[in-house]
Amino acid sequence: MNVWYPPTCFxxxxxxxxxxxxxxxxxxxxxxxxxxxxxxxxxxxxxxxxKSRREILGLRQSDIARALQISAQAVSKWERGxxxxxxxxxxxxxxxxxxxxxxxLGGTSAHTDTFEATVFCTTLNGFAVRAATxxxxxxxxxxxxxxxxxxxxxxxxxxxxxxxxxxxFLGFFTGxxxxxxxxxxxxxxxxxxxxxDLVVSLNTGEIFLGIxxxxxxxxxxxxxxxxxxxxxxxxxxxxxxxxGIGVTEKVADRAGAERFEECGEAVIRGARNPVKIFEPKxxxxxxxxxxxx
Numbered sequence: 001m002n003v004w005y006p007p008t009c010f011x012x013x014x015x016x017x018x019x020x021x022x023x024x025x026x027x028x029x030x031x032x033x034x035x036x037x038x039x040x041x042x043x044x045x046x047x048x049x050x051k052s053r054r055e056i057l058g059l060r061q062s063d064i065a066r067a068l069q070i071s072a073q074a075v076s077k078w079e080r081g082x083x084x085x086x087x088x089x090x091x092x093x094x095x096x097x098x099x100x101x102x103x104x105l106g107g108t109s110a111h112t113d114t115f116e117a118t119v120f121c122t123t124l125n126g127f128a129v130r131a132a133t134x135x136x137x138x139x140x141x142x143x144x145x146x147x148x149x150x151x152x153x154x155x156x157x158x159x160x161x162x163x164x165x166x167x168x169f170l171g172f173f174t175g176x177x178x179x180x181x182x183x184x185x186x187x188x189x190x191x192x193x194x195x196x197d198l199v200v201s202l203n204t205g206e207i208f209l210g211i212x213x214x215x216x217x218x219x220x221x222x223x224x225x226x227x228x229x230x231x232x233x234x235x236x237x238x239x240x241x242x243x244g245i246g247v248t249e250k251v252a253d254r255a256g257a258e259r260f261e262e263c264g265e266a267v268i269r270g271a272r273n274p275v276k277i278f279e280p281k282x283x284x285x286x287x288x289x290x291x292x293x
Contacts, residue, residue, distance in 0.1 A: 150198075
């Protein structure tokens with residue numbers, strides 16, 4: 001019988017291996033369902049590692065909870081050593097925290113760099129022109145009146161807000177149905193805001209989540225091609241997508257192609273080929289029209 005054991009980076013792990021290591025998913029299941037995870041692992045140390053990585057990344061317990069679609073109380077219990085994450089959640093948790101599963105479970109292997117997510121970013125058409133005619137305080141009040149419901153919409157569908165820049169909002173969705181949830185959040189934001197100048201751009205791919213900037217002034221941010229493409233595509237979406245929501249082909253495919261119609265191809269600086277942009281058809285219960293210009 002073929003037997004594969006966890007790597008020797010774990011305390012007490014045996015050295016015997018009679019076959020080549022299986023793929024990462026099988027390896028994870030073999031490891032976490034063994035006695036080392038269920039009986040011998042230091043739950044308090046696991047909780048401490050989860051908390052330390054969360055704090056390093058500048059995330060709240062509620063951010064972790066939304067990203068994994070669980071309660072903030074569950075995350076709190078992990079960090080206090082009262083319980084361990086469910087086996088099926090370890091992959092997404094490790095990816096979100098930017099570490100390997102082995103490290104979470106007590107090992108010393110290197111951190112991972114990226115994880116898959118759907119990027120959610122927004123802008124306001126005509127922001128610069130309108131802002132130039134208003135006192136700064138009124139501009140701040142105006143954008144805050146828009147940022148607040150956008151943030152609530154993202155959190156409603158278990159997204160994670162990241163930052164606000166000028167008239168722009170940036171967040172991400174990860175875990176189960178992340179592309180579909182991002183689309184639902186965009187439609188909901190348009191519905192509750194009733195703001196025709198709001199433009200939402202969505203893209204899916206591997207992103208890096210970390211602390212960016214000088215140590216004294218750094219903040220949590222996400223970086224990667226999906227972020228760049230989503231931001232650059234916003235101007236094209238503002239001009240071509242009448243409903244104000246544009247998604248890349250990756251998002252449309254994962255969220256359900258039948259929900260969208262193609263608006264055209266946007267030329268993205270740095271991209272080898274034009275990027276196909278789609279818009280929701282507007283058949284959802286939000287009542288937001290989806291009609292390409």
